[in-house]
Structure formats: C-alpha cells, structure tokens
Amino acid sequence: MSKRIAIVEDEAAIRENYADVLRSQGYQVQTYADKESATQAFKLRLPHLVILDIGLNEDYDGGFVLCQQLRAKSASLPIIFLTARDNDFDTVSGLRIGADDYLTKDISLPHLTARISALFRRQEAFKLPVSEEHITQTGRLTLDSQRMTISWKSQPIDLTITEFWLVHALAKHPGHVKNRNQLMTDSKIYVDDSTITSHIKRIRKKFIKTDANFGCIETVYGMGYRWLNPTDTMSSHV
Amino acid sequence: MSSNVRTKAFHIRFGLRAKLLLLSSFLFVIPWFGYQYVWEMEKYLRFGQEQTLVGTARALATALHERKNLFNNQASFLPNVEQGKDLYGYQLTEAIQLDGLHQDWPNFSQRAHFYDRHQQLFSDKVPSLNFKASVGKYDKYLYLFFQVVDNKLVFRGKNSRSITQNDHLALSFTDQNNQLNRFIISNKQSGWISAFTVIDSTETMPIPAPHIQGHWRVTPQGYNIELRVPLEALGEKIAFAFYDVDVSGDNPNSAIGSADPSQQESLGTIVVPSPEIERIVNGMRYTNSSIWVVDQHHRVLASAGSLKQAGGVWQSKNELKSSNASNNLWYQFKQQVLLPLYYQVLTKPPTDFIDKIYDARHLNGAHIVSALSGNAKSQWRLTTDKQALVLSAAYPIYIDNNVQGAVIVEETTNGIRTLRNRALEKLFSVILAIMILGAFTFIIFATRISARIRDLSNQAEHAIDKQGRIIGKMVASTSNDEIGDLSRSFTTAVNRLSEYNHYLENMSSRLSHELRTPIAVVKTSLENLALLEKQRITSNKDCQESPYIERAQTGINTLNLILTNMSEATRLEQMLASTEKIEFDLKTVVSGCIAGYQQVFSEMTFILKTELNALPFYGSPEHIVQLLDKVINNAVEFSQDKIITLALNQHNQEVELLVSNNGRLLPEQLNESLFDSMVSLRAPQASLNKQQTQPHLGLGLYIARLICHFHHGTISATNHYSPDGVTLRIGLPTKV
Numbered sequence: 001m002s003k004r005i006a007i008v009e010d011e012a013a014i015r016e017n018y019a020d021v022l023r024s025q026g027y028q029v030q031t032y033a034d035k036e037s038a039t040q041a042f043k044l045r046l047p048h049l050v051i052l053d054i055g056l057n058e059d060y061d062g063g064f065v066l067c068q069q070l071r072a073k074s075a076s077l078p079i080i081f082l083t084a085r086d087n088d089f090d091t092v093s094g095l096r097i098g099a100d101d102y103l104t105k106d107i108s109l110p111h112l113t114a115r116i117s118a119l120f121r122r123q124e125a126f127k128l129p130v131s132e133e134h135i136t137q138t139g140r141l142t143l144d145s146q147r148m149t150i151s152w153k154s155q156p157i158d159l160t161i162t163e164f165w166l167v168h169a170l171a172k173h174p175g176h177v178k179n180r181n182q183l184m185t186d187s188k189i190y191v192d193d194s195t196i197t198s199h200i201k202r203i204r205k206k207f208i209k210t211d212a213n214f215g216c217i218e219t220v221y222g223m224g225y226r227w228l229n230p231t232d233t234m235s236s237h238v
Numbered sequence: 239m240s241s242n243v244r245t246k247a248f249h250i251r252f253g254l255r256a257k258l259l260l261l262s263s264f265l266f267v268i269p270w271f272g273y274q275y276v277w278e279m280e281k282y283l284r285f286g287q288e289q290t291l292v293g294t295a296r297a298l299a300t301a302l303h304e305r306k307n308l309f310n311n312q313a314s315f316l317p318n319v320e321q322g323k324d325l326y327g328y329q330l331t332e333a334i335q336l337d338g339l340h341q342d343w344p345n346f347s348q349r350a351h352f353y354d355r356h357q358q359l360f361s362d363k364v365p366s367l368n369f370k371a372s373v374g375k376y377d378k379y380l381y382l383f384f385q386v387v388d389n390k391l392v393f394r395g396k397n398s399r400s401i402t403q404n405d406h407l408a409l410s411f412t413d414q415n416n417q418l419n420r421f422i423i424s425n426k427q428s429g430w431i432s433a434f435t436v437i438d439s440t441e442t443m444p445i446p447a448p449h450i451q452g453h454w455r456v457t458p459q460g461y462n463i464e465l466r467v468p469l470e471a472l473g474e475k476i477a478f479a480f481y482d483v484d485v486s487g488d489n490p491n492s493a494i495g496s497a498d499p500s501q502q503e504s505l506g507t508i509v510v511p512s513p514e515i516e517r518i519v520n521g522m523r524y525t526n527s528s529i530w531v532v533d534q535h536h537r538v539l540a541s542a543g544s545l546k547q548a549g550g551v552w553q554s555k556n557e558l559k560s561s562n563a564s565n566n567l568w569y570q571f572k573q574q575v576l577l578p579l580y581y582q583v584l585t586k587p588p589t590d591f592i593d594k595i596y597d598a599r600h601l602n603g604a605h606i607v608s609a610l611s612g613n614a615k616s617q618w619r620l621t622t623d624k625q626a627l628v629l630s631a632a633y634p635i636y637i638d639n640n641v642q643g644a645v646i647v648e649e650t651t652n653g654i655r656t657l658r659n660r661a662l663e664k665l666f667s668v669i670l671a672i673m674i675l676g677a678f679t680f681i682i683f684a685t686r687i688s689a690r691i692r693d694l695s696n697q698a699e700h701a702i703d704k705q706g707r708i709i710g711k712m713v714a715s716t717s718n719d720e721i722g723d724l725s726r727s728f729t730t731a732v733n734r735l736s737e738y739n740h741y742l743e744n745m746s747s748r749l750s751h752e753l754r755t756p757i758a759v760v761k762t763s764l765e766n767l768a769l770l771e772k773q774r775i776t777s778n779k780d781c782q783e784s785p786y787i788e789r790a791q792t793g794i795n796t797l798n799l800i801l802t803n804m805s806e807a808t809r810l811e812q813m814l815a816s817t818e819k820i821e822f823d824l825k826t827v828v829s830g831c832i833a834g835y836q837q838v839f840s841e842m843t844f845i846l847k848t849e850l851n852a853l854p855f856y857g858s859p860e861h862i863v864q865l866l867d868k869v870i871n872n873a874v875e876f877s878q879d880k881i882i883t884l885a886l887n888q889h890n891q892e893v894e895l896l897v898s899n900n901g902r903l904l905p906e907q908l909n910e911s912l913f914d915s916m917v918s919l920r921a922p923q924a925s926l927n928k929q930q931t932q933p934h935l936g937l938g939l940y941i942a943r944l945i946c947h948f949h950h951g952t953i954s955a956t957n958h959y960s961p962d963g964v965t966l967r968i969g970l971p972t973k974v
Binding site: 011013014017018020021024084086087088104105106108109110191193194197198201219220221222223 | 751754755757758759761762763765766769798801802805806808809810812813816826827828830831832833834835837859860863864866867
C-alpha cells in the first residue's frame with residue numbers, strides 16, 4: 001500500500017508541482033488549498049504524512065493551527081512545514097509545536113523527496129528491531145542511522161531529520177572540520193550561512209538540555225564546525 | 239539638518255530669550271512716560287504756584303491801595319533818593335545797648351554808609367575827618383551809630399560855654415508837625431552824650447535835650463557815637479553832620495554830614511519800616527510766603543516771612559509721614575535702599591540755601607521795576623548759591639493813580655519739588671516692582687519656551703542620525719499650544735518617516751518574500767520538467783538532452799540566491815534580537831578566520847598585525863565572524879595588490895580592528911552612506927569582468943554595521959594614501 005501524503009498549500013501551481021513529483025515517486029497525494037477543507041478531510045482519515053504551508057490564503061497562521069490539531073490527533077504523524085517564511089522565529093515556533101521538519105520553499109524537489117522518504121524510513125525502522133549494524137558509537141554519542149535517532153550518554157535526543165543529518169555529518173569523522181557547504185550538502189539543504197549557524201545553535205541547545213557540560217560541537221571560526229570527542233578535546237588542549 | 243546646525247554655529251546666536259528680552263525692553267517706555275508725566279505735573283503746579291503767588295501779591299496790594307497815611311510822603315514823593323542823604327532805618331531785631339560799640343549792630347560794616355570829603359558841607363581845607371553812619375529802628379526808637387575817624391579829638395572845654403568850638407555832631411530832624419528841631423551833641427568827655435537843642439539866637443545858653451540819649455566812646459582812630467531818638471519826636475526829614483575842630487576854642491574848620499542840618503529844605507529823608515504796613519503784612523505771613531513791601535525807591539517798608547520757610551502752599555503736607563510707620567519693614571527698606579538709589583537721580587530741595595540778592599533796605603529786580611511802573615510781574619530766579627529756585631511776584635500799590643510802592647511775594651519751589659519727589663519715589667517704587675516682576679515673568683516664560691523648543695530640537699536631532707535613519711522615538715508633548723502642536727507634528731512626521739524607513743529597510747526582505755512563491759513555482763515546475771525530460775531520455779535513446787532546462791535552472795538558482803541575500807539583513811536583525819552574548823577570545827576568532835580566508839582566497843595574502851596574546855571579549859562570536867566575512871570580502875574585492883593587512887589593537891576599553899587594502903579610493907561624499915543598505919561602489923566594468931558568482935546588493939557593509947551596532951561599536955572607512963587604499967576601522971568596546 002502506497003503512502004498517502006497530504007499537501008496543504010494555497011498556491012495552486014506549487015501544490016500541483018509538489019503533488020506531481022510525489023505522485024511520480026509512487027505516493028498517493030491529496031491536495032488542499034485551505035485550512036477548512038484540510039480539517040474536514042483529516043477528520044475523516046489521517047494521511048501518512050502532511051506537508052503544510054504556514055500562511056493559507058488570508059489565514060496567516062493557518063499552518064500552525066493545523067499542525068497543532070494534527071499533533072493532537074496523532075503523536076507520530078510526520079509533519080513537514082514547507083513555507084516561504086525563512087525567519088528564525090517561525091522556524092522555532094514550527095518545530096516547537098511538533099513539526100518534524102521545517103523547510104523553506106527554495107529547497108529543491110530531490111531534497112524534499114529525500115526527506116520524505118527518510119521520514120517514512122524512520123517510521124518504518126521503529127517497527128523493526130534495533131539492528132546493531134546501523135549503530136555507530138563515537139565517544140558518548142550513539143547514532144542509529146536507520147532509525148535516525150541519537151543518544152547522548154544513553155539519553156535519547158530528539159532531532160529533526162535535518163539536524164540528524166548535520167550531527168551525523170559532523171560525528172562521522174570526529175576532529176575533521178566540516179565547512180558550511182559540506183554540511184549543507186550532507187544535510188540536503190541549501191541555505192545561507194546564518195541558517196546553518198542557527199541550526200548548529202539549536203542542536204547544541206538540545207544536547208545541553210540533556211548534558212549541561214556538552215561541548216563536542218566546536219566552531220572553527222572562519223572555517224566551519226567539527227565534532228570533538230572529550231578525549232580529543234583533551235589532546236587538542238595539550 | 240545637521241549641516242544646518244553646523245553653519246548656524248558660526249553666527250552669533252540670537253536666541254528666542256534674547257529677542258523676547260529685547261522686545262520687553264520697550265516696557266522701559268512706561269517709566270519714562272511716568273517720569274514725563276510727573277514733570278508735566280510739576281510744570282502745572284509751578285504755573286499754579288505762580289498764579290497763587292501773584293494772587294497773594296494782589297491781595298496784599300489791594301489792602302494797601304489808597305492808604306496814603308501808610309506811606310512816607312516826603313520820601314515817597316521825591317523824584318529820586320540820594321545815597322547818604324536819604325536815610326533808611328533798618329529794622330533791628332534785638333535791642334541795642336548804648337555803649338558806643340557796634341558789635342550789637344547786625345551787619346554794621348555792610349549797612350553803614352561812609353561819609354568823607356564828598357559830603358563836605360563847607361570847605362576851608364581838606365577835612366581831616368571821615369565817618370561811617372548806620373541807622374536802625376528798634377521798638378520806639380531810632381538808633382544811630384557813628385564811627386568817626388579824626389586825627390585830633392577835641393572835647394568841649396570844661397568851662398566853655400560854647401558847644402560848637404570843639405568836635406561835635408549836629409543832628410536835625412523835623413517833628414511830626416514838620417517843625418525843624420536842631421540838636422548838637424557836644425561832650426566834655428567820653429561817656430553819656432550831652433545833647434542840646436539849638437535855638438537860632440546864639441546868645442542864649444544851650445538847652446539840654448535829654449530825650450536824645452547815647453554814648454560817646456573814644457577810639458584809637460577817633461570816636462564812636464551811639465545814640466537814640468524816640469520815634470514820636472521824629473518826622474520824616476533828618477540830617478546830621480560832624481564838625482571838626484582841631485584846636486580847642488577854634489571854630490570848626492570843616493564839616494561832613496548827610497546834609498546841612500541848619501536848613502530845613504536841605505534835610506534828607508528818613509525811612510523806617512512802617513509798623514502799620516507790617517501789621518497788615520503780618521496778617522499774610524501764614525501763606526508760607528516771604529513778603530516784602532517796598533516804596534517807589536525800592537526801599538523796604540515792611541517784610542514778613544522767611545524765604546527758607548516759604549515753600550508754597552504744597553509745603554504744609556510735607557512733614558506728616560515720617561513719624562507714622564518708622565518701624566515698618568517696608569519703610570526701613572525704602573529709607574535704606576530705595577531712597578538713596580532714587581536720589582542718585584532726584585535732587586532733594588535744599589532746606590539750607592543762601593539768598594543775598596536783596597539788601598534788607600533796597601530791593602532790585604526786573605519784576606520790581608516792572609511793578610513800580612504799574613505792571614504786575616512774576617519771575618523765576620535762582621538763589622545766589624544756585625541751590626533753590628525762587629518764584630517772585632511783584633504787584634504795584636496805587637495811591638491817587640500813581641504807583642507808590644509794590645508788594646513782592648516770594649516762594650521757593652521746594653514744596654512742589656518735595657511733592658514731585660514723593661510722586662517720583664512712588665512711581666519708581668511701583669515701576670521697580672513691575673519691572674522686577676515683569677522681567678522675572680518674562681525670563682521664566684522665555685526660558686520655558688526656549689527650553690521646550692531646545693528640548694524639541696534635541697529630540698528631533700536625536701531621533702534621526704547622521705545618515706538620516708530614525709534611531710529613536712519622539713515623545714509628543716501634551717501641552718495645548720503652538721509648541722505642543724509643533725511637537726506633535728514633529729512626532730507624527732518622525733513616526734511616519736520611521737515607518738517609511740522601516741518599510742525601505744524591510745523592502746528587500748519583503749520583496750524576496752513576495753518573490754519567493756513565484757520563484758518556487760518556476761523552480762518546482764522546472765524540476766518537474768527536468769524529471770520528465772530525464773524519463774523521456776531514458777525511455778527514448780534518440781532524444782538529445784535539451785540545454786534549456788539546465789540553463790533555466792541555473793538562472794533560477796541565481797535568482798534564489800539573490801533573494802536569500804536580500805533577506806539576509808532582515809533575518810540577521812531578527813536573529814540579533816534574540817542572540818545572547820558570551821565571553822570569548824576575540825584574537826582566536828580573528829586569527830582563525832584569517833586562516834580560513836587564506837584557504838578560501840588562496841591567491842590573496844593576509845597579514846595580521848597584533849601584539850596581543852589573547853583578547854577576552856563579550857559578544858556573539860558567530861556574528862563577529864559574519865562581520866569579518868563581510869569586511870574581508872569587501873577588502874578582497876577592492877584589493878589591487880592582493881594583500882590585505884589587518885591590525886588588532888586594544889586602546890583603553892576599545893578593541894580596534896583595522897582592515898586595509900590598497901586600491902581605489904573612496905569618493906569623499908560616500909564615506910558615511912557606504913554602510914547603508916543597497917549602496918554599492920563597485921565599478922560597472924568590474925562587475926562585468928567577473929563572472930557574477932555572488933550577486934552584489936550593497937548589503938555586505940550594511941550587515942557589518944548592524945553587527946557593530948549590536949556590539950555597541952562603530953565602523954568607519956577612511957582613505958589612506960601612498961599607496962592609495964581604504965582602511966576600514968571597526969571599534970568595539972570591551973565593556974558596555
């Protein structure tokens with residue numbers, strides 16, 4: 001059974017473009033132009049994944065409201081914000097109310113489909129038993145590339161797909177400096193430098209919430225970022 | 239705005255307050271008017287005083303008209319009087335002691351008349367005698383004093399029957415019945431005089447005349463005779479003569495006198511102040527005037543009052559005040575502070591002045607001459623010491639249609655002057671109070687107004703910075719006047735400008751936002767198209783891949799990049815608002831960045847000059863990096879010799895970072911606006927030469943400035959010369 005994806009987007013051309021791409025990937029796609037029709041449809045049946053725009057016609061925050069409603073119905077339904085709003089505030093708000101990812105409309109379609117399939121894969125992976133071959137251990141960090149989850153000192157840390165990919169890219173080669181372009185490629189986004197900076201900041205905050213002494217993501221000024229395992233930090237200091 | 243202020247600073251500032259004060263100086267006209275008014279009033283009062291005075295003179299003259307018996311007929315009807323012959327008896331104020339000394343005669347030396355050979359009665363030879371004589375009246379007697387200078391004093395022989403063969407005085411006067419009485423004073427020794435009545439027959443014994451009393455005193459120069467005659471025995475004519483005898487027993491060899499005492503016709507007249515007229519005049523003395531009555535020969539017949547007390551009708555109210563409220567604080571203040579101040583300007587009428595214009599016997603003056611010729615006249619004159627102004631009025635006295643005398647009334651203007659001074663004192667006090675109060679009010683008002691306007695101007699200036707950006711809000715005044723209106727309209731204008739500026743600053747972001755959707759449409763459509771194309775190619779090997787889709791995609795990607803850059807500044811502002819500052823080492827950041835740039839721009843050479851080992855700084859390192867990115871990008875682009883020099887120094891509490899590159903100089907006028915949004919200096923050919931890998935929107939240095947301001951720092955660009963180039967200076971305070 002192919003996955004059902006709902007797209008809520010007021011701009012018909014974009015909506016259809018996304019729908020076409022996703023259909024060509026073998027998904028079932030339902031499209032909604034406004035909040036009301038989407039709400040009606042979701043009352044009857046929930047899709048497997050929802051792509052939301054924030055501003056829906058006159059409804060400035062319609063996407064947020066929809067997201068909250070959906071999250072109330074299902075805790076595990078993957079929700080992606082795909083919007084023209086690229087400011088930090090909206091990003092943080094969107095992620096806080098339970099979206100799995102927050103993407104701007106300049107993302108390329110392959111990047112989008114990659115994320116969607118990653119989200120489905122992650123959902124699928126949770127149904128499977130944990131397989132050791134996908135687990136990578138770097139210092140205190142445990143990466144499950146199949147489930148796309150991360151634990152720090154055995155504590156799970158909730159990350160979005162993009163964030164997971166960023167951490168994954170950094171932690172794969174501890175001590176190596178990754179510049180912003182490399183990070184963008186690895187995390188399948190194309191944004192400006194300051195967005196990467198805010199992504200990294202958000203990731204750090206999430207780690208610090210678990211471990212106040214977290215300092216493994218180091219900024220190498222003028223170059224990029226690198227993952228430092230505590231032992232490496234020690235040695236680099238020496 | 240700022241340039242205006244700068245040019246104005248070169249002129250002398252003539253502020254609102256100064257203008258208002260200048261205008262209010264017109265208030266000084268009011269005291270001037272008051273002063274003029276008081277002067278005017280004084281003029282009228284003087285005029286009134288003049289009229290009153292003439293009235294007084296007329297009233298007195300009316301009382302004296304046609305009263306012949308009051309006037310001395312003999313003297314009055316003379317066509318002229320002869321000094322020395324026609325005598326005047328001064329009114330004496332104190333009793334005279336008959337002792338032959340002139341000390342009790344007031345002003346003897348001035349009042350006495352000097353007789354010498356010019357008054358010689360018969361001449362054998364030059365007389366060896368001269369004398370001074372003075373006549374006075376006291377009570378019921380006429381007093382005469384003679385001071386005789388004689389080379390040889392010859393008394394009457396002890397046994398001599400003759401009374402004329404020695405130095406003697408002949409005195410003749412008519413009695414009330416116009417009968418001539420002749421007397422000879424001929425002493426045997428000094429002491430009480432011996433007076434004899436002379437009868438024409440020389441044979442008879444001399445008859446003593448005891449009613450003529452006096453004293454004969456011998457002096458080193460000659461002798462003095464002081465005698466008195468009862469007024470009842472005295473008529474209107476008199477003559478006296480001294481006969482000089484140098485050898486005892488001889489007949490007199492010379493005689494000097496006022497007139498020949500032997501002939502009634504030759505006698506001179508005597509005038510004494512008339513008691514009747516004086517009684518009448520005394521009745522007028524309550525008028526605060528000094529009054530004289532003169533006969534037609536200007537001789538004083540009566541006088542009353544003293545000029546020093548003659549202040550006019552206004553004088554009486556003068557002295558009331560002083561005892562009234564001397565303990566009053568205001569009175570004390572007035573006496574000690576105000577009055578001395580006022581009397582710098584005002585003059586106090588002198589109570590002590592000297593007036594010697596009139597001889598007590600003989601009055602002169604144009605007004606008297608005029609009055610004696612029948613015309614009443616008043617005149618102003620100064621006292622002889624020029625201290626006081628005297629008003630005198632003269633009015634003729636008629637007897638039988640002839641002017642027989644005149645009444646002269648005199649007053650000083652002291653009364654009016656005192657009145658005027660009091661009016662001026664009051665005026666000055668009131669004016670002073672008004673002026674002080676007015677000036678105070680004016681100053682407060684002007685200060686308040688100018689303070690408000692200055693406040694408004696400061697607010698307006700602080701609301702807009704040198705680049706014309708709105709940096710603060712203005713607080714609208716709530717006061718309901720013109721300045722309040724101005725403030726409100728300023729506030730409205732600034733707010734609107736601020737909104738407009740905000741609109742402009744956000745325009746790129748808004749524009750990018752608006753464009754994003756259609757671009758997304760194009761982009762997704764193109765991507766779909768590309769997918770379709772790919773499928774078509776894979777299904778049909780013959781088809782060639784069309785280059786157009788790829789070109790369109792490249793174009794749309796560049797457009798997207800431009801949009802991202804356009805909204806970068808806005809996003810940065812939003813981000814900065816929520817950025818937390820941390821402690822970090824600025825030197826590590828800078829050197830790290832330079833190492834990074836060296837990799838990115840491999841053909842450039844970066845030189846960092848610093849003597850610091852570590853530079854702890856409080857701020858946002860990510861943004862400092864972003865700032866460096868922008869500045870270095872800029873420097874790299876304009877560098878000609880591919881060398882970028884950086885210098886990191888610390889001065890006091892400021893970190894200074896200099897980024898220099900050699901190359902094109904900045905045009906002067908762009909120095910400030912260089913850091914504004916959408917300002918780019920890149921030469922058109924430069925952007926043509928280079929393949930447009932990065933779009934230039936002139937936002938780089940704008941972002942740099944945003945970050946600097948976030949750290950409370952400054953950024954500026956200056957040209958440097960030989961070699962030519964530009965240095966960007968970033969100043970960041972270490973402590974905020």
